[in-house]
Amino acid sequence: MVSPEARKLAAERTARLQAAIELKEPDRVPFTGLGGDVIPAYAGISAYEYEFDFEKNRLAAVKWFTDFPSDSAPRVGFTGIGCRVMPVAFSDFPDLADGFGTINGPINDILKMNFARFPGRELDEYSSPQFVGCCNMSPDEYDELIADPVKFNFEKILPRIAGNLKDPESPTALAAMARLGMEKARQNAEMAKTIHELEKLGYSFGARGSCLAPLDYIGDQLRDIPNVILDIRRYPDKVKAAAEALLEPLLKIALLSKELGAKEVFIPLHLNEYLSPQLYNEFYWPTLKEVIIKLFEAGLKTQVFFEGWHDPHMETILELPAGWGTAYFEKTDVRKAKKLLQGHTCIMGGIDVSDIISSTPAKLDQQVKELFDEVAPGGGFIFSPNIGNCPRGTPIENIRAVYEAVEKYGKY
Numbered sequence: 001m002v003s004p005e006a007r008k009l010a011a012e013r014t015a016r017l018q019a020a021i022e023l024k025e026p027d028r029v030p031f032t033g034l035g036g037d038v039i040p041a042y043a044g045i046s047a048y049e050y051e052f053d054f055e056k057n058r059l060a061a062v063k064w065f066t067d068f069p070s071d072s073a074p075r076v077g078f079t080g081i082g083c084r085v086m087p088v089a090f091s092d093f094p095d096l097a098d099g100f101g102t103i104n105g106p107i108n109d110i111l112k113m114n115f116a117r118f119p120g121r122e123l124d125e126y127s128s129p130q131f132v133g134c135c136n137m138s139p140d141e142y143d144e145l146i147a148d149p150v151k152f153n154f155e156k157i158l159p160r161i162a163g164n165l166k167d168p169e170s171p172t173a174l175a176a177m178a179r180l181g182m183e184k185a186r187q188n189a190e191m192a193k194t195i196h197e198l199e200k201l202g203y204s205f206g207a208r209g210s211c212l213a214p215l216d217y218i219g220d221q222l223r224d225i226p227n228v229i230l231d232i233r234r235y236p237d238k239v240k241a242a243a244e245a246l247l248e249p250l251l252k253i254a255l256l257s258k259e260l261g262a263k264e265v266f267i268p269l270h271l272n273e274y275l276s277p278q279l280y281n282e283f284y285w286p287t288l289k290e291v292i293i294k295l296f297e298a299g300l301k302t303q304v305f306f307e308g309w310h311d312p313h314m315e316t317i318l319e320l321p322a323g324w325g326t327a328y329f330e331k332t333d334v335r336k337a338k339k340l341l342q343g344h345t346c347i348m349g350g351i352d353v354s355d356i357i358s359s360t361p362a363k364l365d366q367q368v369k370e371l372f373d374e375v376a377p378g379g380g381f382i383f384s385p386n387i388g389n390c391p392r393g394t395p396i397e398n399i400r401a402v403y404e405a406v407e408k409y410g411k412y
Helices: 004-021 038-043 047-052 054-067 085-089 094-100 105-111 139-147 149-161 171-199 214-223 225-234 236-259 277-297 311-319 334-341 353-358 361-375 396-409
Strands: 264-268 301-306 325-329 346-351 381-385
Touching: 004 381, 038 047, 038 054, 038 396, 047 054, 047 105, 054 171, 085 094, 085 149, 085 236, 094 171, 094 236, 105 171, 139 149, 139 225, 139 236, 149 214, 149 236, 214 225, 214 236, 214 277, 225 236, 236 277, 264 277, 277 301, 277 311, 311 334, 325 334, 334 346, 334 361, 346 353, 346 361, 353 361, 353 396, 361 381, 361 396
Parallel strands: 264 301, 301 325, 325 346, 346 381
Antiparallel strands: none
């Protein structure tokens, strides 16, 4: 049973994050916490055990989030690798579509995806799950993608990326889909147990949508990054038309999350760092901007993870309506972002995982203090690592120093 004290703590944490998203000053700076590969290491288990054994995964999560509490709800269950092909392919079946947006170890054992590598399978038992970029579409297939992206992804791409769905009418494919449904039911039941244990620690869980920028979908799932960069030069009109064609199915899946109670949609960016301002503004930003605005108009805020250096494209964020959501930065200095976007966009980030790995507790304490002195005033700021994964060897004393610094310097 979840105690009244835990429910009160969960409500306080949720309110703290929500105030920052709404560009206000909460009682203290919200902190998303640290995690990743260090969680199973702290529990004394391998990455393979963490990614394939739900009981060990649950015990490791409870141990970590007991000793290192944060404001945001922990990611529960196996880590997995994002894949939007199945959601797009099944976008006409909303009760199924978004449930297959992540490929974790046991699901990959069933489907045999060509882009996924997991510890204890294709990788060493202590390695992180890995996404391997693949070219799954030839340039002469752009017209088919443009004409009907849902049909194209179901009939052409899904059989290419899932080894056991290569022949959709075969016994192997039918057995894989049956096993997939059984495995999802098992994992949903196990995740409910994990969520309940973490609710006892004062965390609140709710639905959250996910989406991709249309051009990232082409780069991640269809052509791979090097090829889509070349396609922009060789077939510019087709690349634009394909991105526009993907808008409807991607938005359809993201908007579904609202029906499930979500208030926010997460969008990780990948191609942004590789494009000049001219190419970004012509090929990438128009459809991404449309996704964010349509979600906002539907009552959903967006958390966009601006991977890499986003500095050349920062000004475009001001084209969005004020209060649209949260800009989460990997390499862009949040001080610079806050100066430009204060009162318009919630800023998230602030500490580089490489610093947590290589620094000292005293230096990290000072680093957090100086950052908060400059960025916290005025609110609209969520403190977070620049990436979600602290490696297994991250010094625990450094992690503890970051948490203690947040408590010391984060109060408004």
